[in-house]
Amino acid sequence: MTDSHLDLKTDIPHSARVYDYLLGGKDNYPADRAAAASITADWPNLPKSMRANRSFMARLAHRLAAEHGIRQFLDIGTGLPTAPNLHEVAQTVAPESRIVYVDNDPIVLVHARALLTSTPEGRTSYLDADFHDPDAILSSDQLGETLDLSRPVALSLIAIVHFMPDDAVVQDIIDRLMEPLAPGSMLALSACTADSAPEEVTAGVAAYNANGIPLVARDKAGMERFFDGLELLEPGVVLVNHWYPDEAAAEVDDAHVHMYGAVARKPA
Template structure:
């Protein structure tokens, strides 16, 4: 069952394709098709400063795949709350989870009309499960929780996904407070799946500053210690909070993973 697909096509037709958009740029780095020349130009400018960004985007996607598969297959989670989902591409959260458990229920959250339009137009759920989309802001966790409760059972475990989104919040204490509020609402045996850019690559930081100057939505890198702070009170799943390419790596067709200045992991609420 998929909710909200009726108006997605109209919204897509109304979107400006001449101005670069961060979600479409990320889609371009991932090798997706939902981007335009303006996005590709901006993406190439970023790559000129930080050539590993395409590897970084793919590493984040592979981390998402491994973490969702772990929570669904090994931990038995059947509910997923994915906040800041980005544009649909290969191996989206609901696709990975529902391959393991067709009955899985997934709620995507974003406040970007472009992302929501693509999601509603392009994503479909299994008939046994549910995939829904919430138009809400990460800075309003109570609204997210209230809307998600229409689909998810908060008496049963939920995997909370925050993939590359907390860096959009400049205030670290505010970001930690929001994560704590979201986790507080989840029952025991729930999980946090999270990663964000760290400050270990000067080239990555320089590329982000250039992007900030261009008028794009700012993204703030943090120390690895700060990123680990989001897991306070949780039990880290082995190997812990680490560079994402080191979190339960699997063989792939590109050889050994490279360091992509992205830190994260999976934490269990006990």
């Protein structure tokens, strides 16, 4: 497939490819690398913060599978495949785990094959859809054929809602996605905050916006509100390096982590 068939818009920086570049990946273009250079001039610790977030994602998938018995995941804003992917972590604990990945970036779609490497006992599927269209996600064949909504599902929104500045829009979509999920389902969220490094993150957010990528930083109360109506699990909304840290996370400096993360359970 060529770029023109897919309209990859490689001349415009894109969040998934900027993220890929800053994590050391190869699926990015000159416009993404130029944007990354200008953003990190203002936001030098962004790559460290992104790595802390990625490590949070892996600890989260492991803990949900190992401690909470979660066997189904709906991961929206998946990003380009990066080792380990969520299904690889979950299936290490429980090979029968089933995962639906969703992203709206055509480049992620091109690389989706790397996400479809399920164990034979489990299943993974990939859906090219927009977070803003929860009905399309919930009614998709990919979801219908992969997940059993009568059993708990973890909805994971890792490093995506900070691209959506309107709290009410995000809340409405979260509510609509959680509504059909069984009691015991989980909402796992991480998003950008300036609380740990106000000057640096404020400058960095402005640099993202100047590169045409909308980004917003939220404070702790703003993050906590997304969990209204759910049972926020310990330790609540924390910088992602503080969420059940492993040895590496425990050594990270808080001033270098600009992401809050938390998990909550849908009550019976």
